[in-house]
Amino acid sequence: MEKLDELKLADDTIVVYFCDNGPNGWRWNGGMKGRKGSTDEGGVRSPLFVRRPREIGAGTKNSPNRRRH
Numbered sequence: 001m002e003k004l005d006e007l008k009l010a011d012d013t014i015v016v017y018f019c020d021n022g023p024n025g026w027r028w029n030g031g032m033k034g035r036k037g038s039t040d041e042g043g044v045r046s047p048l049f050v051r052r053p054r055e056i057g058a059g060t061k062n063s064p065n066r067r068r069h
Contacts (some may be wrong), residue, residue, distance in 0.1 A: 001051075015051040
């Protein structure tokens with residue numbers, strides 16, 4: 001983000017950050033049922049952050065259970 005700011009590109013760049021959904025063992029899984037690779041909630045959910053300042057307001061959340069049109 002600092003480099004994008006430095007190059008004056010931050011407002012015109014979509015930044016996407018995501019990762020996998022944690023360990024493949026029986027360690028902490030945010031209280032969700034299942035583990036990585038299972039079809040339960042704990043096996044399929046993973047965090048995703050998108051930054052697009054002109055289109056998405058800070059703190060905007062989208063529920064995976066609600067469809068947007």
